[in-house]
Amino acid sequence: MRGMILGALVALVGAAAGEQKPDASKGNETFDEQCSSCHYADRIDDKVGPGLKWLYSKGKLDANGKPVNDANVLGMINRGGKQMPAFKNTLTEEDKSNLLAYLKTL
Numbered sequence: 001m002r003g004m005i006l007g008a009l010v011a012l013v014g015a016a017a018g019e020q021k022p023d024a025s026k027g028n029e030t031f032d033e034q035c036s037s038c039h040y041a042d043r044i045d046d047k048v049g050p051g052l053k054w055l056y057s058k059g060k061l062d063a064n065g066k067p068v069n070d071a072n073v074l075g076m077i078n079r080g081g082k083q084m085p086a087f088k089n090t091l092t093e094e095d096k097s098n099l100l101a102y103l104k105t106l
């Protein structure tokens, strides 16, 4: 019994700590669920939208010519585009920061 309570506490503390630090592997899961139908992660070819490999080394977004940085990539995710849905309300802030961490690894 005592062990269970302790285990639950450790899990809770772990979850709270996890919110501060973006987790690229969780971002990868979100990407597979929400984004991979339209974006390749491993090449630059278009699927429905542009391939996101090397996104952060690209300099500018294809979509709007803005510099590639967290604010502009997040803006793209929040607002969507001509053919991209807006994820402002479908993803949590935590999901989005995990996603950004993942996109940086591409």
Ligand code: HEC
Pocket (backbone or CB within 6 Å): 031, 034, 035, 036, 037, 038, 039, 048, 049, 050, 052, 055, 060, 061, 062, 063, 064, 073, 076, 077, 080, 081, 082, 083, 084, 085, 087, 099
């Ligand atoms: C229904 C298809 C679709 C889905 C789902 C989708 N996108 Fe897109 N995305 C697009 C299209 C199309 C564009 C090009 C801009 C536009 O809409 O005209 C784009 C553009 C982008 C860009 C800008 C790339 C550049 O170089 O300009 C980023 C970053 C991006 N999407 C990330 C994501 C992420 C992250 C997700 C998942 C949360 C996602 N997209 C889900 C279709 C999609």
